[in-house]
Amino acid sequence: MSGAGSFPETLTEQAKALAAGQFSSVELTQHYLDRIKRLDPQVNSFINVCPELAMAQALVADTARARGEAGPLSGLPYANKDIFCTAGIKTTCASRMLANWRAPYDATVVRNLAQAGMVMLGKTNMDEFAMGSSNENSWFGPVRNPWDLERVPGGSSGGSAAAVAARLAPVATGTDTGGSIRQPAALCGITGLKPTYGRVSRWGMIAFASSLDQGGPMGLSAEDLAMLMNVMAGSDPRDSTSVERPPEDFTSQLALPLSGLRIGLPREFNDGNLSAPIAASVAEAAATLEQLGAKLVDVSLPHAGMAIPAYYVVASAEASSNLSRYDGVRFGHRCEAPKDLADLYSRSRAEGFGAEVQRRILVGTYVLSAGYYEAWYRKAQQVRRLIQTDYVRAFENVDVMLGPTTPSTAFRLGENADDPLTMYLSDIYTTGVNLAGLPGLSMPGRAVGNLPVGLQLIGNYFGEQRLLQIAHQYQKQTGWHLARPAFAEL
């Protein structure tokens, strides 16, 4: 039960309760809006709260339910990462560049969730343009980790992760390019899924690195994520990179036992970067899965150490091009009194983008520029293929892989502010998954003191159901995912 209220916490439980008439969607929504108003000033997980819209959507859902027209997600609230376009409502990407921009259209994900009857509580904070691992790179101020307000929640989907952890929303949308769903899920003690590349439409999901970006669900349990995947996933004629798949119910395999499943443990993930307590949590989780019937297999991903360089070169290159449209001409921030076109561009962009975004644009521009393309960008794409091949080979012998999500627990705000490289290293276990386009999930394991630890499951292409199944069985067995920060009791 949520603090100071009689509402269940998980989406699954809320859905049952709504169906049973225990409370209305309006009441449930009001509950969250009240908490957000009271508690979010301390966390800063929302950039924009939408009380009127949310209540209107809740009312519509209740009305539909009264007519017997409610679907599985009708009237359930969610928080929406401020990277998804929402028609008529500001979509900022946590950037000064888009601080006042209203999208003229809905992202496909947003439209799907609305059509399913979900209620959008507001737009969550994030690292600017999805570039970051701590949610300190936001024009709207940093997000704080509900487990320790002096620490970061992770990024870039830090706002979504913190909101769910603080019980300000039962579920949230996130996006993951190099770990931006999984890493904040790990640092905030919640569950997050990055689907296979192409699973979820990118139409209206503001681009950072087009060949790596994927939208996905974040929540308190694998069960909840599966419910959301049923609405978020699907090919979209507006997204050429989305993949046509036969229809599937992501909740259908949750209850299946794990007997016979082969779980690979990549030896490269147990490297000098990994903190000992986290290594212990992973080992304990492996043992638990073995008890549940799975078989543990040693696997190797020889090029794992190259994931960070390859990722950053490719992602920065694509980002530098994707962000060229932000020029002060048709929308977004424009500098005061530009004296000529060159001034319009360079000053609007220098003012509109934060330091990390500018850094990545410079790196990306450099690695694509004449004389450097072969040695940098092309090289990185070749290394990318080697990384993918490693995974494909390993999956010949295992069904999923298990490892840590991050090398350490949540660090302090400001700790890595002047050290971009150290910041980048938070993603050493997650970036390879994006490069290969595979699905990855993070779920809570045994914490280290007060700080959550994330366990990463990596699946084969379109193997989300397997990940959700394993996570669900693990969560039923251990209950780590139900741990609640003291802050959430408020």
Added chain:
Amino acid sequence: MRWETVIGLEIHAQLATASKIFSGAPTRYGAESNTQACPVDLGLPGVLPVLNQRVVEMAITLGLALGATIAPCSIFARKNYFYPDLPKGYQISQYEDPIVVNGTLDIRLPDGNTKTIRVTRAHLEEDAGKSVHGLFPGYSGIDLNRAGTPLLEIVSEPDLRSPAEAVAYMRSMHALVRYLGICDGNMQEGSFRCDANVSIRRMGSEQLGTRAEIKNINSFRFVEKAITFEVERQIEILEGGGQVVQETRLYDADKDETRSMRSKEDAHDYRYFPDPDLLPILITAGQIEAVRKTLPELPALRAARYAADYGVAPQDAETLAADQQLAAYFEALAGACGEGRLAANWINGELAASLNRANLEIANSPVDAAALAGLLVRVRDGTVSGTMAKQVFDAMWQGEGSADAIIDARGLRQVNDNGALIALIDEVMAESPAQVEQYRAGKDKVFGFFVGQVMKRSQGKANPQALNTLLKEKLGGS
């Protein structure tokens, strides 16, 4: 110092689709500013491109018409640069892997010969918007209606050697894309634009000189004038001991000169890389065949050209165009003798009859186009009459030699000399006073008697047209 002009043309043809290459916005010309620019065309945050199937078909169509290779796998690449009419800050184009490579286009040179121009590649890309200067004091206005319109950029090898050749190539390509229905060719509206890469080098040199690129030329006339000016400009520079700068230039039609567009920035670094939002275009043999079936009859295009350029009657043109060998023979003959109708008549008449009788293909004709041209030239200049020419042709067919040789050997020169003809006419009139009276009394049929008589006395060599004219005059009573 003899200089050789070297020209390559890059033609941008707007493909005549209903919607844009990567969005469902309309492509109609002349709409109010920004009323045809949807979020994708505007490059708004979160938008994605989706390829228009029709543009692929159109590219394949052109590739087939040029006898080119259609790439089984071609890639869209981003060309990155900043300009207000380029909303995303990059243009989606094709770079290392274009959809069409290695085609050719035949053009007819001013002297009547044909020349084969190699087409290096053709690739798909999106058009940019437009800037208007001068409407808003101190500002330029950006209209993105045109942004996203599909373009096929067609690049020739630097095989063109004169402004006239360049115009011929441009005209041929213009006719072809219109004929194929893939582009309306409306140059005023910007549907068909041309950039010319111009350089010069010493005659006989194998190396290419430094080239200047003249951008956005929108008429055949301007292409000719712009290149002419540019060649002279470059010659002047080189002869003065200077060096041609590689740069972009614009043609000013009012002043009839090209001007440098070069700004003070460094040369563009476009940072091409494959567009991650789009997948490779995979084209199967089956798809190519499907397009091939929809191709209009290329011989029809050729026939149309024969009718238009050579004045050949449509049915004759079709006969000639229908067969590659026949067409080749025709073009060689027409070019060499200088008269298309005459050439067509002889090929479809005497030559065809002789080939049929001998059961020969035109490729094995004992009288080749050059030889026959030698005869037709003599028909044109009045050396032999049409009737006599048939005798000469038969003799050539039998291998007796060239037209001139046979005419001389057999003494078949037509009597064109009016004085000689008048003398003969006088003779006949003097010997046949009764017939003269009859004719003058109104019996027109008697005219033929006089023609026959003069012909007999001249062993058939009297020029029939001249005879006719003179007889009429003399019989008319002068």
Added chain:
Amino acid sequence: MSLSTAELLRVARLARLRIDEEDAGAHAAQLTGILEHFAAMAAVDTTGVAPLAHALEVTAVTRPDAVSEEIDRSQLQADAPLVEDGYYLVPRVIE
């Protein structure tokens, strides 16, 4: 493979990001550090390895040639910085 200040300014110019000369040195140093870390890739043997552009082998997606967008110019220009008569205005460009 250290990045000079001039190089940094050239890249900034390409990217249309204004960087003051006095900050250029610090930026160059920081970028050098980052790139040096990534340069580890050079040691990986990639002979004969094709670059990976798309993780999954999928066929091209296309759409039929039809007008499918209804364009509301005023809505699309509602948040534009400077618009007149439907044109987006920028400081005068001289060609």
